[in-house]
Amino acid sequence: MTLNFAEYKTKLYSAVLADTLDSLGYHKQTLSPGIKSIKPDVVMCGLARVGLYMPIYHDDENTDVYEHEIGLIDSLKENEIAVLCCHGNEKIAPWGELLSTRANYLKSAGCLTDGCVRDTKMVNEIGFPVFAKGTNPVDTKFRGKMMMTDVPGEIANVYVESGDLILGDNDGVVIVPSTIINKVIKKALEKVSSENTVREKLKRGYSLTDVFKKYKIL
């Protein structure tokens, strides 16, 4: 099955993906709260490309602080999302407007980080999706360096690998392991349809007691 990211962005949402993953026994696929889009009402969907950071406290020629970061971002393909795992380090802003400009040119689907982002005004003018822990005006130089790319990582308590599907919206961010993407998408689209039925019943005055007895969803 070819992945149709444009369709998922309009038909799916993080809550229905989280419920679907729960129903399949995957209970640890939703990022801990607090990783938010820097612009309201953005839906981001694509495939992960993982980079891992470590904190550093100096800079010099040998450090070559942007080395792996430049490598990862220059290699982004259409619909890929740069996943910058900072172990919750809010003291660095590994993403900003120049990286957004390049990633946007390459048709990347966005950036996801548990660190911070800067240049938010300009990033929003570009319209590039960024989900981050917060904003911070500081560079990574003197503070952190990406050390490894395309290796397993963890972000906001969720395990992530390059190739996993990511969907982020106003509610939060869900990661679907690459091995079960097709199964999850199919089941999630079915659940959307059941929820539509329940919603209509409730609007017409049915009680939660009655609709839950019949449809078993809430």
Add this chain to the structure above:
Amino acid sequence: MTLNFAEYKTKLYSAVLADTLDSLGYHKQTLSPGIKSIKPDVVMCGLARVGLYMPIYHDDENTDVYEHEIGLIDSLKENEIAVLCCHGNEKIAPWGELLSTRANYLKSAGCLTDGCVRDTKMVNEIGFPVFAKGTNPVDTKFRGKMMMTDVPGEIANVYVESGDLILGDNDGVVIVPSTIINKVIKKALEKVSSENTVREKLKRGYSLTDVFKKYKIL
């Protein structure tokens, strides 16, 4: 005195209620910062209906996870607010769009929780007021269950009982114990009037020193 919630929503605000409660010796009636409306500029006012949650880590037929939740929400009356006490557990989102749809039908005044909320986009389309600690796409199933309803609770460090008056706005959320609602409302409406006088003086260039000496409020 019949409570006129529509009037309180336009004439009162959380700060003047907090000051009034302070002046009567009630210093612990304001929720700790961080419980926010999921939509800007919403004012929520109504009477509490309390439900208490506990964390759980499984689901099966015996668990009947939505049992008490369905009971509480189906029983909401006009101007009542579902107060979902989660002990600050941000790992669950006990509120979402289907519960909003039902509560809105029953003319409930909103939901207040120190847990999270999901389906925020759809909840905002309904226009149902929700004040929560954050957003999270996950269901309570496998994660938490409401165990008791209409018993005393605590939310963001404030004691709350069903029947207490709740007012939330951009600044935060204040809880007025049911026994003193009339006294607090009367005094708060008077304070609003004094603040209007002071504001006019300051706009015309009076110093804080002078207006405070005269009016004793700031």
Add this chain to the structure above:
Amino acid sequence: MTLNFAEYKTKLYSAVLADTLDSLGYHKQTLSPGIKSIKPDVVMCGLARVGLYMPIYHDDENTDVYEHEIGLIDSLKENEIAVLCCHGNEKIAPWGELLSTRANYLKSAGCLTDGCVRDTKMVNEIGFPVFAKGTNPVDTKFRGKMMMTDVPGEIANVYVESGDLILGDNDGVVIVPSTIINKVIKKALEKVSSENTVREKLKRGYSLTDVFKKYKIL
């Protein structure tokens, strides 16, 4: 050099100031994330006027809780920013609409606090810039008191003195020590120009690898 705050607000931004300070060896000039404007897209720039708070738990005639606060705010000059150091105490809201009304009359450039702010709706109607840790409806009375003014302070992990230059925007807040303001401003304006060149190259499809090799900035 006369400081031209209106120019800095349009040409500079917190990230370029943070980078410039980094390049001069000043790595601790950016406030820890979480101190935000209460209104989106506000740029605040001016000179610090520092006040230090301590937590208190009572109120009476002797306490004279607003004593130093009234003194500091009534003495604000054009382009000065009230810097209210609360040691991260979110239990108090030392700033609100009446202080905003007075400070606005005196042409103060804003308020910066690691405590909370209240009356946010009215403060935003006045259009007065406030960067704070959060919102909270409670007064300082019974909770905190400004004890010293125009002494050195610390806010969100940055040392600050009256006379330091402050710039806050969507990304965060940077403090420029008074002794190096001219040098930093000059160098930051130059950096803005280099970033414009790099941005244009990236928009035209140059790789990060190539532009970083040539311009050494990212």
